[in-house]
Amino acid sequence: MTDVTLAELCIFACSEAFRNNGEVVATGVGPVPRLAASLAKLTHSPELMMTDGEAYLVEQPVPLGPRGYDDRKAAGYLPFSRFFDAAVWTGRRHAMVTPTQIDRFGQINLSQLGGTHQQPKTQMLGVRGFPGNTIYHPNSFFFPSHTSRVFVAGEVDMVSGVGYNPAKRVPGGNYSAVDLRSIVTNLCVMDFGGPDNAIRVVSLHPGVTFAQVQEATGFELIDAVTGETALPDGEALAIIASLDPHNIRGSVIKDNPTIGRAA
Amino acid sequence: MTMLDKRMTPAEIVGQLSDGMTLGIGGWGPRRKPMALVREILRSDLKDLTVVAYGGADVGMLCAAGKVKKLVFAFVSLDAIPLEPWFRKAREAGQIEVLELDEGMFQWGLKAAAFGLPFLPTRVGLGTDLAELGGLKTVQSPYADGEVLIAMPALKLDAALLHVNRSDWRGNIHAFGPDVYYDEWFARAAAKTYVSCEQLVDRMEDHYPAEAQANIVERAFISGVTEIPGGAHPSSMPPAYGWDMKAFKAYTDAAKEPGNWAEVADRFVASDEQTYLAGFGGVEAVKALPLPIF
Numbered sequence: 001m002t003d004v005t006l007a008e009l010c011i012f013a014c015s016e017a018f019r020n021n022g023e024v025v026a027t028g029v030g031p032v033p034r035l036a037a038s039l040a041k042l043t044h045s046p047e048l049m050m051t052d053g054e055a056y057l058v059e060q061p062v063p064l065g066p067r068g069y070d071d072r073k074a075a076g077y078l079p080f081s082r083f084f085d086a087a088v089w090t091g092r093r094h095a096m097v098t099p100t101q102i103d104r105f106g107q108i109n110l111s112q113l114g115g116t117h118q119q120p121k122t123q124m125l126g127v128r129g130f131p132g133n134t135i136y137h138p139n140s141f142f143f144p145s146h147t148s149r150v151f152v153a154g155e156v157d158m159v160s161g162v163g164y165n166p167a168k169r170v171p172g173g174n175y176s177a178v179d180l181r182s183i184v185t186n187l188c189v190m191d192f193g194g195p196d197n198a199i200r201v202v203s204l205h206p207g208v209t210f211a212q213v214q215e216a217t218g219f220e221l222i223d224a225v226t227g228e229t230a231l232p233d234g235e236a237l238a239i240i241a242s243l244d245p246h247n248i249r250g251s252v253i254k255d256n257p258t259i260g261r262a263a
Numbered sequence: 264m265t266m267l268d269k270r271m272t273p274a275e276i277v278g279q280l281s282d283g284m285t286l287g288i289g290g291w292g293p294r295r296k297p298m299a300l301v302r303e304i305l306r307s308d309l310k311d312l313t314v315v316a317y318g319g320a321d322v323g324m325l326c327a328a329g330k331v332k333k334l335v336f337a338f339v340s341l342d343a344i345p346l347e348p349w350f351r352k353a354r355e356a357g358q359i360e361v362l363e364l365d366e367g368m369f370q371w372g373l374k375a376a377a378f379g380l381p382f383l384p385t386r387v388g389l390g391t392d393l394a395e396l397g398g399l400k401t402v403q404s405p406y407a408d409g410e411v412l413i414a415m416p417a418l419k420l421d422a423a424l425l426h427v428n429r430s431d432w433r434g435n436i437h438a439f440g441p442d443v444y445y446d447e448w449f450a451r452a453a454a455k456t457y458v459s460c461e462q463l464v465d466r467m468e469d470h471y472p473a474e475a476q477a478n479i480v481e482r483a484f485i486s487g488v489t490e491i492p493g494g495a496h497p498s499s500m501p502p503a504y505g506w507d508m509k510a511f512k513a514y515t516d517a518a519k520e521p522g523n524w525a526e527v528a529d530r531f532v533a534s535d536e537q538t539y540l541a542g543f544g545g546v547e548a549v550k551a552l553p554l555p556i557f
Contacts, residue, residue: 052557053557054441054442054557055441055442056441062557065556066556067556069553069554069556079441079442079443079444080291080442080444080445081442081443081444081445081447084366084367084370084371088367089367089387111363112354115355116357117361117363117396118357118360118361119354119355119356119357120354120355121355122355123346123350123351123354123355124346125338125339125340125345125346126318126336126337126338126339126340126363127337127338127363127364127365127391127393128337128338128365128366129337129365129366129367130365130391131365131368131387131388131390131391131393132365132366132367132368132387134390134391135386135387135389135390136386136387158392158396159390159391159392160391160392161391162389162390162391163390165390168390168391169389169390170389170390170394170401170411171411172401172403172409172410172411173386173389173390173401173410173411173412174386174410175389175390178390
């Protein structure tokens, strides 16, 4: 029996988002999404492609944290200088990211909070590649802290990624590749499977109730819970540990709680 | 007659720039930035620039020093330090105009400029706030599909700055490292491109004839070259050296305390490049900085 942390449960749940994706670039930004994509490749979905986080495609996922610079073994090449040509604008990618805000339409914000565009109250990164990612390829999300500051009422402060908001859709545009898949948080797993792509809770992490999730969310959720989020098995835990030898995953969720025991 | 000897001093390069210009800066976040040329701008009285960059400390410093009238950007970040502190201050003070773009739209705008087109069509930006905030217009496909697309305007540059691994005096440049980002397109989008390099050689073909694939953009696009070893510091310049995270941290801390650029410019810009580098252990220390691990 091995203790399972909430972070490991989330990695396991996130890795499911990359199942049956085909030969696409799986990009996980941040420790949990990156470990999830790597776990998916090493278990159920070896067809996934991924980079070393810099410019090369690797068939052996690169572990997190300090290691030798040349430990990676490149099998291919995908630098930023051809990322849009090859991965993003051809739709051959699935990214899992952590925006600062998300709303009921799946619109996301990484740019700024409050104030105006000329003078934001809080400036963040900028929209980065979110507008292109969301109109061209599948996207999923991981949030280590599920609160109504992240899952906001109304709409996000600056729409940096395309969602399912009909009012935002310029008529005549092609939105056929907008494909928001999975949302994993420290409380639950959600998808966009409700009417008009409304967000549904599909599984709750051990000990969490739907009411608790609803309480932590700024908009109404659909209860489509089919059960508890699955615990990772021993094999998955061993792979996660080997990919994260410095236990960076232990710093992702507040207090790094233990959630149960794996057989 | 075309001047084939393109050697210039950093001060001569900055002397070619003028107030109000649109200036592209190559590199990506904390990587491959022509920081020595940026510092030379910071030592000058140049002002009211429109800066076009995949931004890192280049953007942060120019904003902090009040050189920027308008910024065209998709992000400004130091990677391991995600939020660029001085850019953030300038934004939160409402100090600069901005055109915020997606990373892919950005390079698309450089390509439109390179090809002399008014715009290139793209789906990117639809369904987000970018078009409305940036005043971006749409176009409709004239073919049977009738698709409505964003018309990404050309990002025409009056000048671009790059830092590369080596050049000869004619502007035959070599750029190494795992990724050269969009440096090539900054050069093609610009009326003039000025390049600093780690190493200046006489005739490239006499020195490195086997490495011509590293010539990412042809010399017709290069107007001036200058040798500045360590010229990307504190950003990374693979394979020569990695970024200086300690320097980035000090720079980030300085945005909080004292929080005033004038008080720290001496340290992060200095009166000349040699003095600047001496403050960070000299060029040998820079060249010993390990390459970053991602």
